[in-house]
Amino acid sequence: MKQKLLDQLFVTKTKLFLLSFFISVAAYGQTPVSYKNGLVVSAHPLASEVGVDILKKGGNAVDAAIAVQFALAVVYPNAGNIGGGGFMVYRSSNNERAALDFRETASEKASRDMYLDASGDPIERLSLDGQLSVGTPGTVDGMVKAHERFARLPWKDLLQPAIDLARKGFPITAMQADELNRRKEIFQRFNPLGTALIKKKGHWEEGDRLVQRELARTLRLIKDRGRAGFYEGRTASLIIEEMGRGNGIITTDDLKNYQAKWREPIVSSYRNHEVISMPPSSSGGVALVSLLKAVEPYPLSRWGFQRDSTVQLMVEAERRVYADRSEHLGDADFYPVPLTGLLDSNYQQERMRDIDFSRATPSSAVKAGDPKTYESEETTHFSIVDKEGNAVAITTTLNNSYGSQVVVKGAGFLLNDEMDDFSIKPGVPNLYGLLGGAANAIEPGKRMLSAMTPTILTKNNKLFMVVGTPGGSTIITSVFQTILNVIDFGKDMQEAVSAPRFHHQWMPDEVYVEQDAIRVDVRKRLEAKHYKFTPRGSIGRVDAILVNADGSLQGGADPRGDDVALGY
Incomplete structure (x- = not known):
């Protein structure tokens, strides 16, 4: 009973926060607001709130960035992710600079012509939809490496806000309700065993509560086991099972061997x-x-x-x-x-x-x-500056909105469709109309151009x-x-x-x-x-x-x- 009351209080607080946020935005117009001690700008008000809370607790910009990244995986599932990848640029208050590449990689089973038919022509949407379009995810390892090098607060403290949002749910915005309703049919096609993103009866409406219990369990594993909570054990097994349901090629070794990279x-x-x-x-x-x-x-x-x-x-x-x-x-x-x-x-x-x-x-x-x-x-992108002047810029993605449209059954998170960012064939444009050649051809272990x-x-x-x-x-x-x-x-x-x-x-x-x-x-x-x-x-x-x-x-x-x- 006590837990139920706490959950109801959490949801009520969340609704009040969103209401006050949208009222403030209406009054805000185009007049910028300035802050002295720290600032978080992200794609969702709840993720921004999570980041500010971490800053107030003594976390630095990287602490806040990690918490925002995991929160976005819950409250902004079309791009926030743990099943995708991205990039982080960091500058400290004393001018230390770093770049972290946690972009996805092609599987060890990937090949240059894997999306072409017998005539050498691209097979429509094969690199965009379903399990075969997935690159090995990099987000979790990227956040682990960022935490090891620059963070101040304990790892578990940075995961808990996202876990709470997934387990207890949050009220979706009008924009999110529209997006989820428009994608219901494709979600059903690629997730025949069901997903929390599909409303069982009727249509999603603004203010409906999205609860993602499977995702909460996955986030708890990451909180408790760090990198191994995603790339090994239960979560890895569920990813491999998902690959088997749709001719995907990500392997256990792909997951175990993935490494985000620090670059100049x-x-x-x-x-x-x-x-x-x-x-x-x-x-x-x-x-x-x-x-x-x-x-x-x-x-x-x-x-x-x-x-x-x-x-x-x-x-x-x-x-x-x-x-x-x-x-x-x-x-x-x-x-x-x-x-x-x-x-x-x-x-x-x-x-x-x-x-x-x-x-x-x-x-x-x-x-x-x-x-x-x-x-x-x-x-999605978010920018963070803490009171000491440390700055983080992170852009992260599943590629297409909601990525491959595939939610890992039992783990509750969407998988990317980043393989489309490779040059599938010289002179053939990708989803965004971009052309490429040999420099961006598919190779095992290679990161696709972004x-x-x-x-x-x-x-x-x-x-x-x-x-x-x-x-x-x-x-x-x-x-x-x-x-x-x-x-x-x-x-x-x-x-x-x-x-x-x-x-x-x-x-x-x-x-x-x-x-x-x-x-x-x-x-x-x-x-x-x-x-x-x-x-x-x-x-x-x-x-x-x-x-x-x-x-x-x-x-x-x-x-x-x-x-x-x-x-x-």
Whole structure:
């Protein structure tokens, strides 16, 4: 009886928190709120609350990040995960920098042509849906390694909030109810034995309580046994059983041998700001720095936000950088990525020399460059800064929304469909329309290329910004635009995050625009220069933190989702 009353109190408290949160957001509008002691910006209000609670208990930014990661696996199942992977960029208050690659890997049984038919053509959706689309998950090992190196609080304390949310349940948002209802049929198809994500009677509605008892048991195993609670024992056995139900190829050895990797972050500069971002197997840091280097010689602040020359310059830079991405970027453990050349200012400026502001450059005329000669849409991101000034940027994903659509029976968590991020066949686009070649071909143990771009900026050796976003191929350009919005166009953090966005990725040769992005008159003048604009829905969900001149922290939570900035 006592436990039942405690559970009811937990749910009541959660509902009251969400109600107060949405009321505050309505009043909040676009006015940024600043905090002195710490700030967490994530895709779900309950995950942000978990992170702030950890900070208040004396945890540092990494402690809070670990707790938020596991909480998102519960309250934001379409991208928050323990069955996927991601990247972490870290900077300490004394300027120690680190990058953690916990991207998924291809199974030891994977092969280059595994998604092709006898004629050598891709089999529709084989790399996207079901057990065969799954890469070996990296999230749990990544969080273990982050805890070992940088955390302050006990591991069990960081897992308990997620366990409570899974076991006792939480009220879903209107956006989540709509997503779960729209996916009911596909969940049933890939989970014939059932899953907590399927409502047994009727449709999900805002405020319904989502209880995930199987996931709670899995999280308890991870709390009690650490890495072994996921990659060995009961959880590993359930993953292997799930593979057997749908021709999946993840093996016991794949799980046991998986290792997240510490890497040297990409470090560069833009207009007297230091930029710290993620190296391969993410393309994000390289592409972001390439874009910044490409536009740096031009007077963007004088030209103005989303004016003719500004938009044209950014699109032409994106066209060239994405062409290079398709040719030169992959897992550096398997392919000699020409990092030095790609990050060289002279190389990027040489790539921009043939821009003609009187007309668009056809993408068919843009090929990948030769940097070796130079030597000088569903993911989630969260940003955290603690009172000491330590900063964490983590972008994590299952790839497609809800990943492979497969929930491990008995373990309660979704599996990724990251194998689609490999180049299945040269010249064949993936889910996000991105092309690739040999650098990103499927090989056993290899990490598939990503666009995730968790990034930290400093100015005069002091923390300046923490930024990142989900969005598949649009991640890089969304982070790029957010940085320009602050540094070049003088927007505050919330304005920079909320501002309408556009995106170009070389192929297909069109500029994707949100509804309010780029004024009609500007668009018409650029269309006369043969730019093709294609309207689409939301681009990215940027969550970012800006450090004010007085040292206080200003959050930017993307209004495109349920995202929220909470601090104290």
